[in-house]
Amino acid sequence: MSATNTDPRPKASASRRHRLAERGIDTQLLMLIPALLFGLLLFVYPFTYGIGLTFQPLPRTQEQWGGGVFANYVAFFKDPFLFDSVWITMRLALPVALFNVLVSVPIAFKLRHRFRGKRLLSTLLVLPITLGTVLTAQGLLIFGGRQGWVNRFLMEAGIIDQPFPIVNNYLGVMLSLIISGFPFAFLLISSYLSGIDPAIEAAAKTLGANWKQRFRRIILPLLAPGLATTFILTFVLAFSVFPSARLVGDALGETRVMALMAYRAFGEQQDYAMASTIAIMMGVVELVVIAVVLLWRSFLYKGTTGGKG
Amino acid sequence: MAITPMVESAPEPGPARKGGRKPYAKPSRPPGERALIASPGTWFVWAGIAAFFIFLFGIISSVVVDSFGKPWFDTWLPETFTLDWYTGAWERFNLSQIVLVTLGASFTVVVLSILIGVPAAYVLARRDFPFKKLVTVLFLLPVLMPPITYGIPLATVMYNFGLGRTVLAVILVNLVPSVPFVILTMTPFIEQINPAIENAARMSGANMRRVFTRILAPLLVPGILAAAILVLVRTVGMFELTYLVSGPTSDTLVVAIYRAMTSSGGGEARQLVSSMGVLYTAMMLTILVVALRFVNPTQLVARVKESRDD
Structure with missing residues (x-):
């Protein structure tokens, strides 16, 4: 209250400090230094x-x-052994990311209203995060393995007579990526949807737009930037998949993803130069996909829809 | 999905109600209103959710059953249940040390990334300064890139400095995605705090440190908690980066599980791995249950939205 500033500051440096402060440089920026140092060093x-x-x-x-x-x-x-891994990775990551986003939209759309057990549902959806990729892999191996409950059920029900190969192939990796990526996509899209002002849709309703028109003309354009962001984030998650490709996949065949090749060069062959090359090419490939999505997004409506984005 | 059939007959709203829930194509409904009956779209949604949860619970419960079951080969359930696998895994893999390393490293990462990230987020939220765009890009890049892309060069540098396979390396490597994450989540959070409050405190003679401790810190607590919990979960679950630099004495739990699953000679007994997995999930679940008491997972985004409105 009565804390008046009695600090007798030297007047000579005040002008210089003023000039710098006008350009936005003053002692407050010192708070940025630890983060900058961290960024530069690490x-x-x-x-x-x-x-x-x-x-x-x-x-x-x-x-x-x-x-x-x-x-x-x-x-x-x-080297085809190396270069093919780019396509293998894309063939895995793109469908998974698309699936996660496209399936999340109708589900989030249906579940955006208040209903009983909504909080329980969103809590349950957080569960896969606690599993982590390694445990999801272990669970899939047991659950979907030859002796697992899925095959046992299908065989006893008489639907199949040979165990259906769920794990140790493309399908296994895909399932594990969906289980870890879908809740994430769903939660993000729900929060984007909740950011769209319901009054806009209500207005369309009073003007006689039916459900399809409202979705097509109102919700989708407003949601599209959020969809692009969600797609990018789930794609990044699926793209750098490594443990599940090794554990539930076919590490030398159809799930020989780029990350696996990079680790092989790093850990097994001790060829740090080659490992860095693969790692950086991975970054390049991923940035290309992100750039394409962002380019597409730049053609869309760019106002605020709420949500983050 | 739900396509309302064309209505041709004359609108007779009254008597058609007899058939229970059948006002499917009722012209008496306001235009654009959908019927209450479960449409194919609704069926699709609930079937999708059911399939997802069947898989999820199948995965979780088969691991749990596996970790308790003694012999479990070709039956629905194991013959007897036992705790042997847990005690076995605890001794075999020296789990007390692994858990200690996991928790110690993760909490250190959380504290450090908050200490580094929050002041930077404050500056980014409140101030305009030269090269601000460049600084923002610097903090954005580690989040956008796949961890392996920067992880492998970083790990190479760590080995060159003789830090390989130490806990310090594990901490440093995990800071790389965590600090930008804290900055990115805290910047919008700080933006929503009314600067007039800080200005009032400054007018009353508070210096920067007191503004931070007395004014900002209490207001930031929910945001910091949310960010801290997310960083904690990410770090405990981080496999890619930790695996690159950790060794026998600095393995975190995830990495230890992975190594046990892939160790030469066909891997360890499946049940030992399962019991470690259950332990991991229990740990994560505890963290998340505690976390959900403080933050709602969708709130972090929603709160930003509210701030944009005013």
Whole structure:
């Protein structure tokens, strides 16, 4: 209350401080320093170091593939064992991300109103987060394995007479990605939906728009940016899949994803240069997909719809 | 999905009601209003949810049953139930140390990322300064990139500095996604706090530190709690980054489970892995149950929305 500022500040530096402050620089910015230091030391430095490393291929890579300092990249694009992993990853991550988003929309749309047990449902949907990829994999292996409950049920019901291969293939990885990614997509889309002002839809209703028209003309355009964001986030989650591709997938065959190849180069072959190359190509591929989605999104309505985005 | 059939007959609202819930194509309804009967769309929604939960509970309960069952081969349920797998796994994998490392490293990451992230989020939310865009991109990149992309170069640097396989490396590596995460969630949260409150405190002579401790901290507590819990869950569950730098003495629980599942020679006994998995889920569940008492998962986003309105 009576705390008056009696700090006798030196007047000489005041003007300089003023000039800097007018450009937005003053002592408050010091609070940014720990975060900046962190960013530079733990992100920028290792990352540039990694990019540098990709141009220092091991002698054996150079001998096999040629190309001088670009040997790692030559190897990446020419070695079918490596390059095919790009398609394998895309074939897994894109359908999963699309599925998660497209299935979440009608479900979130149906469940956006208040109903009994809504809180229970959203609590249950958080459960998969507690499982983590490794445990989901273990559960799928037991639940969907040859002796698992699914096959046992299907066989005793007489639907199939041979155990249906659910795990150790593409389907297993896909299921595990859906189980971990779907709740996330659902929660995000629900919160985007709740950000759309119900008055807009009510207005359309009074003007005689039916359910399909309202969805097509009102909800979808307003939701589209949120859909793009959700798609990107679930895609990122599915794209860097690694444990489940190894555990419930077919690690040398149809689920030989890029992340797996990067780890193999890093851990088993100790070829840090090659590992960095694959890792950085992974980032490039992912950024391309994100850029395409964002480009598409830039053609859409850009006002505020509430929600975050 | 639900397509209302065309109505051709004359509108006779009264007597048709007899058939129970059948006012499907009733012209008496206001235009655009849907019938109450379960449409194919509703069936689709509930079937989808049911399928999802059947799988989810199947996965969870088969792991739990597996971890308690003694011999479980080709029957619906194991013959007897026992706790042996838990005691076995505890000794076999030195779990007390692993749990200690997991919790210790995770809490350190939480505290550090809050301490680093919140002041930065404050500056980003309140101030305009040169190169602000660049700084924002710097904090956005680790969130957008797949963890492996920066993880492998980072791990290489760690090994070069002789930090490989230490707990310190595990902590540092996990900070990389956590700090930007705190900054990104806290910035909109701080934006919603009315700056007039801080200005009033400054007018009354409070310096920056007192503004932070007396004014901002109490207002920020819900946001910080939410961010802290999310970081904690992410760090405990983080596999990709931790796996790259951890070793036998610094493995977190997830990594230990993975190593047990893939160890050379066909992996450990399945039941031992299952019991570790149950332990992991129990730990996560405890954290989340405590967390849900403080924050609602959708609230973090919704709260931002409310702030944008005014």
